[in-house]
Amino acid sequence: MTAVVTAPAKEAAAPERTLRSLLRHRVKGKLLLIAVAALVLIPAGIALWGSGSWPGELTVNVSGPLDDANQWVIDNRDTHPVFLYFLLHFSNTAVDAVDVVYRFLDAMGWLGVVVAGVLIAWRAAGLGRRGVKVAGTAFVAFAVCGLLGMWDATLLTIALMVVAVAVAALLGVLIGLAAGLSDRVDRALRPVLDTMQVMPAFAYLLPFVLVFGTGTPAALFCTVIYAAPPMARLTALGLRGADPAVLEASASLGASGWQRLRTARLPLARRQMLLGLNQTIMMALSMVVIAALVGAGGLGEQVYSALSTVDVGKALAAGIPIVLIAVWLDRTTAAAGDRIGESAPGGGLLHGRSAWALVFAGVVAAVLGRLAIGTAWPEGWTYDISTPVNKAQNWITEHLSSGIPVLGGTEVWSEHFTLWILNPLRDVLTWLPWWSLLLLVAALAWLVGTWVTALTATVSMAAIGVLGVWAKSLDTLSQVLAALVLTLFLGVLAGIFCARAGRLERWLRPVLDAMQTMPQFVYLIPVVALFGVTRASAIIAAVVYALPAVVRITTQGLREVDPAALEASRSLGASPRQQLLQVQLPLARPALQLAVNQGVVLVLAVVVVGGLVGGGALGYDVVKGLSRGEMGIGMTAGVAIVCLGLVLDRITQPTTRKTD
Amino acid sequence: MRTLRITTAVVSALGVLTLSACGAADTGKKNDVGGKKSVTLTVPSWVGAQANTAVAAYILKKELGYTVKTQQMGEVLAWDALAKGDVDAIMEDWGHPKEEKQYVATKKTVVKGGDLGVTGHIGWFVPKYYADAHPEVTDYKNLNKYVKDLKTAESGGKGEILEGSPDYVTNDDALIKNLKLDLKTNYSGSEAAQITAMKKYAKAKKPFLTYWWTPQWLNAQIDMVEVKLPQYKAGCDADPKKIACAYPNTPLQKYFNADFAKNGGEAAQFLKNFKWTTEQQNEVALMIAGEKMSPEAAAEKWVKENESTWKAWLPKK
Numbered sequence: 017m018t019a020v021v022t023a024p025a026k027e028a029a030a031p032e033r034t035l036r037s038l039l040r041h042r043v044k045g046k047l048l049l050i051a052v053a054a055l056v057l058i059p060a061g062i063a064l065w066g067s068g069s070w071p072g073e074l075t076v077n078v079s080g081p082l083d084d085a086n087q088w089v090i091d092n093r094d095t096h097p098v099f100l101y102f103l104l105h106f107s108n109t110a111v112d113a114v115d116v117v118y119r120f121l122d123a124m125g126w127l128g129v130v131v132a133g134v135l136i137a138w139r140a141a142g143l144g145r146r147g148v149k150v151a152g153t154a155f156v157a158f159a160v161c162g163l164l165g166m167w168d169a170t171l172l173t174i175a176l177m178v179v180a181v182a183v184a185a186l187l188g189v190l191i192g193l194a195a196g197l198s199d200r201v202d203r204a205l206r207p208v209l210d211t212m213q214v215m216p217a218f219a220y221l222l223p224f225v226l227v228f229g230t231g232t233p234a235a236l237f238c239t240v241i242y243a244a245p246p247m248a249r250l251t252a253l254g255l256r257g258a259d260p261a262v263l264e265a266s267a268s269l270g271a272s273g274w275q276r277l278r279t280a281r282l283p284l285a286r287r288q289m290l291l292g293l294n295q296t297i298m299m300a301l302s303m304v305v306i307a308a309l310v311g312a313g314g315l316g317e318q319v320y321s322a323l324s325t326v327d328v329g330k331a332l333a334a335g336i337p338i339v340l341i342a343v344w345l346d347r348t349t350a351a352a353g354d355r356i357g358e359s360a361p362g363g364g365l366l367h368g369r370s371a372w373a374l375v376f377a378g379v380v381a382a383v384l385g386r387l388a389i390g391t392a393w394p395e396g397w398t399y400d401i402s403t404p405v406n407k408a409q410n411w412i413t414e415h416l417s418s419g420i421p422v423l424g425g426t427e428v429w430s431e432h433f434t435l436w437i438l439n440p441l442r443d444v445l446t447w448l449p450w451w452s453l454l455l456l457v458a459a460l461a462w463l464v465g466t467w468v469t470a471l472t473a474t475v476s477m478a479a480i481g482v483l484g485v486w487a488k489s490l491d492t493l494s495q496v497l498a499a500l501v502l503t504l505f506l507g508v509l510a511g512i513f514c515a516r517a518g519r520l521e522r523w524l525r526p527v528l529d530a531m532q533t534m535p536q537f538v539y540l541i542p543v544v545a546l547f548g549v550t551r552a553s554a555i556i557a558a559v560v561y562a563l564p565a566v567v568r569i570t571t572q573g574l575r576e577v578d579p580a581a582l583e584a585s586r587s588l589g590a591s592p593r594q595q596l597l598q599v600q601l602p603l604a605r606p607a608l609q610l611a612v613n614q615g616v617v618l619v620l621a622v623v624v625v626g627g628l629v630g631g632g633a634l635g636y637d638v639v640k641g642l643s644r645g646e647m648g649i650g651m652t653a654g655v656a657i658v659c660l661g662l663v664l665d666r667i668t669q670p671t672t673r674k675t676d
Numbered sequence: 677m678r679t680l681r682i683t684t685a686v687v688s689a690l691g692v693l694t695l696s697a698c699g700a701a702d703t704g705k706k707n708d709v710g711g712k713k714s715v716t717l718t719v720p721s722w723v724g725a726q727a728n729t730a731v732a733a734y735i736l737k738k739e740l741g742y743t744v745k746t747q748q749m750g751e752v753l754a755w756d757a758l759a760k761g762d763v764d765a766i767m768e769d770w771g772h773p774k775e776e777k778q779y780v781a782t783k784k785t786v787v788k789g790g791d792l793g794v795t796g797h798i799g800w801f802v803p804k805y806y807a808d809a810h811p812e813v814t815d816y817k818n819l820n821k822y823v824k825d826l827k828t829a830e831s832g833g834k835g836e837i838l839e840g841s842p843d844y845v846t847n848d849d850a851l852i853k854n855l856k857l858d859l860k861t862n863y864s865g866s867e868a869a870q871i872t873a874m875k876k877y878a879k880a881k882k883p884f885l886t887y888w889w890t891p892q893w894l895n896a897q898i899d900m901v902e903v904k905l906p907q908y909k910a911g912c913d914a915d916p917k918k919i920a921c922a923y924p925n926t927p928l929q930k931y932f933n934a935d936f937a938k939n940g941g942e943a944a945q946f947l948k949n950f951k952w953t954t955e956q957q958n959e960v961a962l963m964i965a966g967e968k969m970s971p972e973a974a975a976e977k978w979v980k981e982n983e984s985t986w987k988a989w990l991p992k993k
Contacts (some may be wrong), residue, residue: 231757
């Protein structure tokens with residue numbers, strides 16, 4: 017389960033065909049076996065356990081020990097040597113590091129920061145039109161942050177990001193090196209990385225707070241945990257993907273393993289590693305608001321405190337800078353990544369080291385300029401968007417929520433969706449006897465994969481029961497399934513349109529960027545105003561977050577379909593519809609599978625946020641665990657979410673496991 | 677050659693790190709800027725508490741010359757930070773028996789800071805327009821008759837009672853069971869979601885029943901009437917499963933970090949003296965939430981208009 021979008025798709029493509037034909041032959045046999053097993057097992061199940069929910073005697077209470085551990089930390093953290101001589105150094109260093117970066121940025125003055133951002137963007141994107149465009153993006157991003165009156169909060173967030181991304185990237189590269197050089201380490205680390213991403217940060221925020229204290233340290237470490245996996249995965253992918261011929265050549269020249277790594281493998285993996293850095297930055301930014309929940313400050317705190325006065329305008333004013341920072345960093349790192357391997361056209365003053373010197377000189381000049389104009393963003397150059405935004409929001413919710421002729425309005429839709437889709441789905445899941453659900457999971461997983469897949473899926477499902485959150489998990493599962501179906505339907509549809517009309521894609525790109533990086537907390541209030549405190553609201557929040565990835569992967573997958581195959585079908589007289597259904601979609605299957613995988617991961621990532629708008633079940637429990645300081649509840653629900661992720665991953669990913 | 681240099685660098689870096697780890701880390705406050713003249717307050721997520729924190733912070737800054745740092749975080753996390761000294765004072769606490777026992781009574785890292793002067797009360801509320809039309813609804817005994825009015829898609833045929841953030845103490849599931857009510861709790865999961873839903877109902881003049889409390893700024897915008905529950909008696913909420921009585925009236929408390937209370941000088945004395953009324957708190961809260969003023973601006977306005985009140989809180993020289 018990776019949050020990485022582009023790279024693995026190509027990996028999966030090659031073995032795909034052979035495997036699929038293999039599966040074809042086996043499916044009938046498997047179905048027959050499953051039917052036989054069902055005939056024997058279902059009557060046995062009914063006779064032995066009857067029906068209904070997970071039996072109480074098969075549960076283990078893990079809350080107790082977890083709460084005890086919680087208590088032990090509280091009692092011992094001021095005196096125990098582990099804290100005094102080891103852990104406290106971490107938290108103090110973290111605070112100092114963020115503080116140093118923030119003071120440094122602050123001392124540069126607003127002009128210095130803007131000039132540095134713009135010049136570095138320009139240098140990274142190269143000369144010519146592209147460089148100008150990226151530099152322009154950087155300039156607009158910073159200017160808007162200042163205009164919205166968020167300059168200081170933006171600096172604090174950037175400081176936190178710089179430290180978090182640096183640590184996450186370092187950690188990611190180390191893990192990636194280990195995983196890239198050894199198959200065994202790679203296999204062992206895979207579930208660890210999966211858990212790091214699917215486990216909601218809310219669940220482990222509490223232990224970090226207890227150990228490292230509120231404020232910067234806990235926020236920083238949680239961000240690192242969430243953001244490191246993409247770097248690790250892509251580094252490993254890059255190392256594995258190195259051209260064997262090059263390695264052979266360097267080995268034959270007598271290079272030692274260390275030399276080979278340094279001179280051949282790492283440079284060859286540079287492009288992947290930069291993509292990993294890009295993803296790591298995006299992940300880190302998505303943690304900004306969660307970091308604010310434990311007092312980390314910055315833009316996240318602005319969003320969070322705006323929520324308590326139900327002030328959408330103010331939350332948006334803090335949310336926009338987060339999106340803009342993401343866009344600026346994304347375009348800059350992506351441009352730098354694209355340039356790797358490009359031969360620089362000639363030398364000259366504007367290339368190589370002399371260009372960096374120019375950047376440096378420009379920044380120094382701008383920093384000196386602060387003496388003339390002051391370090392703080394000029395008070396007069398701010399604009400308060402809060403009131404107009406709130407007015408617009410009120411108007412929209414008032415006019416869309418009910419009373420629209422024929423269509424009915426969002427409130428009516430939400431009610432119908434809950435009554436006719438969510439409730440029946442949940443009722444069926446909870447009505448099914450527990451053992452029959454285990455059998456169903458086992459059968460589905462075996463049908464799409466191997467017996468190992470089936471075993472993992474079934475054990476994960478059983479673990480949910482053992483943890484004692486069976487009913488709640490099924491409630492969450494029903495919401496996740498509904499959100500997933502909706503996301504995939506809308507996402508694939510939008511992806512098809514985007515792939516056919518390039519202009520639409522360009523037009524959608526900033527919208528998708530915003531959907532992915534805008535903190536969910538900003539649009540929670542409008543969603544509740546439109547759809548009410550219901551599970552439907554939670555599902556909308558999940559769909560908004562997961563949709564962009566699905567659209568992007570689908571578009572890219574369809575675009576990369578071999579043009580020759582399309583040309584051939586066209587010359588045979590296939591209509592556009594036939595081309596799409598019979599050539600493009602089947603050929604883009606690996607990409608579509610990745611889209612499903614991303615859909616699962618991202619929808620699960622928002623289950624907790626759904627708990628804040630009436631989603632209930634596991635999401636609510638995780639939030640409750642954090643805000644009540646009860647580690648048992650939060651961690652149990654968090655682990656159950658990870659288990660759900662494993663189950664869904666195993667029964668929706670027929671081939672990726674094979675190619676690993 | 678180069679490898680050797682890198683190895684040396686790594687080894688020496690690790691050495692320095694190990695040496696530095698030999699010293700015990702500084703457990704004291706890292707937030708102190710320039711020593712003693714700084715105070716850290718926690719800002720709870722609801723607006724009433726934001727109001728008194730903002731006023732306290734404003735006076736500390738302008739009158740007593742302190743640097744004030746405010747940190748927004750959950751209630752239990754704030755208690756933890758208070759015990760560790762990351763936060764100096766909580767200005768409004770609604771009662772956390774577990775934390776009080778642990779930190780105030782046993783570990784003595786937190787001390788009481790006295791009454792805030794505001795009395796909080798939790799209860800079940802319906803909007804006034806609904807209570808006026810159906811006066812009977814304000815007694816819990818009659819609630820079952822109004823189930824059809826309170827039904828929503830989430831409540832599965834029962835009446836819905838809207839719940840708030842998981843932060844809040846609630847006995848409602850036990851109450852519903854023990855009072856044999858045909859109701860179902862719907863946890864909105866955050867105060868913002870709950871308020872948004874209430875505003876929406878009020879605008880459409882729809883009936884609803886909610887877990888709610890006073891003082892609350894929204895009460896100035898939506899008139900709410902409390903539903904009568906069986907009377908609260910001391911100890912009737914001892915067993916969480918058997919609760920069948922109303923919520924108590926809670927005189928809201930202030931809590932200080934023990935070291936801060938002892939060595940906090942003028943700031944500690946001032947915060948100890950800080951005491952105002954529900955009306956005064958609501959006035960500031962409404963400026964923040966209703967008129968969307970920034971907490972600082974609201975505090976400034978209130979401080980300018982109520983000099984006589986806060987002058988009495990300043991420490992005697």
